[in-house]
Amino acid sequence: MRAHVLRSTGEALVLEDLDQAEPQAGEVLVRVAACGVCHTDLHVIKGEVAFPTPGVLGHEISGWVEALGPGVEGLAVGDRVVGSFIMPCGTCRHCTAGNEDLCEQFFAQNRLKGRLYDGTTRLADAAGEPVAMYSMAGLAECAVVPATGVFRLPEGIPLEQAAILGCSVFTSYGAVHNVAEVRPGDTVAVVAVGGIGLNIVQMAAAHGAERIIAVDISDDKLELARTMGATDVVNSRDRDPGEAVRALTDGHGVDVAFEAFGSAATVRTAVDLVDDGGRVVLVGIAPAGVEAPFDIARVVRRKIRILGSYGARASTDMPAVLELVAQGRIRLDDLVTDVYPFAEADRAYKDLDARRIRGRAVVVGDAARS
Structure with missing residues (x-):
């Protein structure tokens, strides 16, 4: 063959x-x-x-x-x-x-x-x-x-x-259902809406998320995310995603932020988007050896959970x-x-x-x- x-x-x-x-x-x-x-x-x-x-x-x-x-x-x-x-x-x-x-x-x-x-x-x-x-x-x-x-x-x-x-869909189900445990009424951000991120948007909607904010650098991908169930979109080339998400959530941030690309920058963005006590779910596979810095004090003091999800x-x-x-x-x-x-x-x-x-x-x- x-x-x-x-x-x-x-x-x-x-x-x-x-x-x-x-x-x-x-x-x-x-x-x-x-x-x-x-x-x-x-x-x-x-x-x-x-x-x-x-x-x-x-x-x-x-x-x-x-x-x-x-x-x-x-x-x-x-x-x-x-x-x-x-x-x-x-x-x-x-x-x-x-x-x-x-x-x-x-x-x-x-x-x-x-x-x-x-x-x-x-x-x-x-x-x-x-x-x-x-x-x-x-x-x-x-x-x-x-x-x-x-x-x-x-x-x-x-x-x-x-x-x-x-x-693509299997992985999004594991992230949304098993790891993040998205519930009706949750607010969600999805950082990077490529093949996996689009499915996370759609899966979060299927699980009853009230607000789903798609974050990417491509207007085409963001427009597609709207058709998948995103209630709001943020082009991070044009505006600071942290400020934009807080403006959409009464200054608080989201309950769950998914990272679906696998880079230090997008992981740091996802951590910045969650509210106190929020969950950050890392889904994107990064090249071997890539590490992501974030504010440890904020993660500890605000009880932010950083969770990995694979399949x-x-x-x-x-x-x-x-x-x-x-x-x-x-x-x-x-x-x-x-x-x-x-x-x-x-x-x-x-x-x-x-x-x-x-x-x-x-x-x-x-x-x-x-």
């Missing part, structure tokens, strides 16, 4: 023919309909997040079940499915405690070594050399995925758009995400703003790096267009 391979950091993705092993016990072979274009992949491409090469990126996919490994139940060949980027092992101490977003095997085997949970990859190049897998390695015609990360897609949700459920819990949260989409409370049509043919995956990441993508982009497999 064909896949886009990152041979070395800083280089273009190369379309190659790879050998793919059959799914092993507890695994599913998915023919990929679409794969989301995520900034975390871009960090890997640029060498800002360490990952083995050669490797295949792409960690949010939709498609059809092509084959089932031994022991997989609840799925059938031909099912329309979506994958969560966290594919929990189900057996480590965190998974058994219900904290699948902290799965030790996912981080130790997949994120650090590019392998699945038997310690091997399912991909090899023409020379027989192993090729690392970032999550399920979705920038390919097919992907082998642990069944713990595969979910049947409800009818009526288009496959092309559904790809972003597995990271969500696949077994419980992906079904909840799918239900929200099926109910129409989370819309995908406005979120997917850019669609690239399979052969042009490298261009998609160059456009992402140049900030030419307004919302979320997907790379669509040839099978989805046939």
Whole structure:
């Protein structure tokens, strides 16, 4: 099968023919309909997040079940499915405690070594050399995925758009529902409204937030955030975001501030926006080694909580995400703003790096267009 391979950091993705092993016990072979274009992949491409090469990126996919490994139940060949980027092992101490977003095997085997949970990859190049897998390695015609990360897609949700459920929407659910515990009547600010930030805006609205303030440097993204449920927008190029948010909240600040980009400046902004006793939820992945200074005395004296959020819990949260989409409370049509043919995956990441993508982009497999 064909896949886009990152041979070395800083280089273009190369379309190659790879050998793919059959799914092993507890695994599913998915023919990929679409794969989301995520900034975390871009960090890997640029060498800002360490990952083995050669490797295949792409960690949010939709498609059809092509084959089932031994022991997989609840799925059938031909099912329309979506994958969560966290594919929990189900057996480590965190998974058994219900904290699948902290799965030790996912981080130790997949994120650090590019392998699945038997310690091997399912991909090899023409020379027989192993090729690392970032999550399920979705920038390919097919992907082998642990069944713990595969979910049947409800009818009526288009496959092309559904790809972003597995990271962008999944991550926003974890941040809003699990970590921030947004409640009806809360005031919320979202700093950086790209692919993840837009979903946080929409997810906060679905959870009943009364006021949602989107903060970004792009008027186009801010206008899109309004369609997703933002009640107010602040362009931080034009005005001080702290002053603007306090002016909108009777001088107090918000109950919850989400940071969805991953930079020292945006983290500091998020901390500055919360009221006394507020929650700051950090969602954006930063390049390795980036640190964020903030006023420690204010954080301590005003009881500000700074919380990290990475993904969500696949077994419980992906079904909840799918239900929200099926109910129409989370819309995908406005979120997917850019669609690239399979052969042009490298261009998609160059456009992402140049900030030419307004919302979320997907790379669509040839099978989805046939």
